[in-house]
Amino acid sequence: MNISVVIPLLNEQDSLTELHDWIANVMQSNQFSYEIIFIDDGSTDDSWKIISQLASTNKSVKGIRFLKNFGKSQALHAGFEKAMGNVVITMDADLQDNPDEIPELYNMIAKDGFDLVSGWKKVRYDSVVSKNLPSKLFNWAARKTSGVHLNDFNCGLKAYHIDVVKNIDVNGEMHRYIPVLAKNAGFGNITEKVVxxxxxxxxVTKFGVNRFIHGFLDLITIWFLSRFGKRPMHLFGSLGFIMLTIGFGFALYLGIDKLYLNPTGRLLTQRPQFYLSLSTMIIGTQFFVAGFLGEIILRTKQDKKLYLVKEELNLN
Known part of the structure; x- marks a missing residue:
């Protein structure tokens, strides 16, 4: 199979039929073998009913219906698990992504040899205040933090080699950082295309300004995971060593001062250095404990699905 199109959605009943017809026409005109995997992330409208109707008339349409709304990352993860095409295309269901981009995206993966091609919505039709400016700030921070130089991390229109989607774990709200996850997994041949x-x-849009707050928090998480995800003791142990060194340094100073330099001076408990020494040693110990716990959790964790499927269509 040439292409798997993975489409997560939430309450998009009005656009699904038009989107399906558009994608099918593109596939047929380019003679691609394909599948369209709709992931209904807990819709409360007639989205699943329409997906079922499309699947009954087109066997290339497949569907996954979640028991409730689990989030876009979990929807993509479920679609990636089922995808069978050599190239996997993701797009949103709201018709803001153009299916006519699919052939060129496919060729960039299948012929040019890229692992991942990310769409760049250079010209946008969103609100400048609520989306454009926060998006620019978010993308700048993501570039600086991750080392992946893309202009639009959050564009839903992306193309992947099948090996990429089968070897990355998309959960939480990490769908924004799939290029970073791919890079960390060893797939470094990443580029972007203006779409x-x-x-x-x-x-109406399902995302508000708060998604950027969550995005920045996730950015901190992925920075930590990419640098210390497999060795948390390196970070927490280093911080603990620094704090303990400061604490023991003050304690040593206080001891020498009290015993030899100023034995008749103030009590140790009356000196601020005493509490600074005590606090830093306690914090340093806590950092060490956090590092040990992180190492233990890392070695004992078990993979667990973060979504529950209610129904499937045309999937083996």
Missing amino acids: QHQARKYG
Whole structure:
């Protein structure tokens, strides 16, 4: 199979039929063998009913229905697990991503040899205040922190070699950082392509300004995981060593001063250095404990699915 199109969605009943027809026309005109995997992330409208109708008339349409809303990352993870195409294309279901981009994205993976091609919505039709400016700030921070030089990390339109999606773990809200996850897994041949962004035709956006707050918090998480995810003791142990060194340094100073330099001076408990020494040693010990716990958890963790599937269509 040439292409798997993975489409997570939430309450997009108005756009699904039009999106399906558009994708099917692109595939047929380019003679691609394909599948379209819709992941219904807990929709409360008629989205699943429409997906079922599409699957009954087109065997290339497949569906996964979550028991409730688990989030875009979990939806992508479920789609990646089922994908069978040599190239996997992800796009949003709101018709803001253009399926006519698919052939060129496919060729960049299948012929040019890229591991991942990320879309770049250079011209956007979103609100400048609520989306454009926060997005620019977010992407700048992501570039500086991750070392992956993309202009639009959060673009839903991306293309992957099948090996990439089968070897990365997308969970939490890490869908924004799939290029970083791919790089950390060893897939470093990553590029981007300017893609057409279209104004939303139906419904309303499911994401607010708070997604950027969550995005920055996730950025800190992925920075930590990429640098210390397999060796948390290196970070916490280093911090603990620094704090303990400071604490013992003050304690040594206080001891020498009290015993030899100023034995008749103030009591140790009346000197601020005593509490500084005590606090830093306690904090240093806590850092060491955190490092040990991180190492233990890392070695005993068990993989667990973070979503529950209610129904599937045309999937083995």
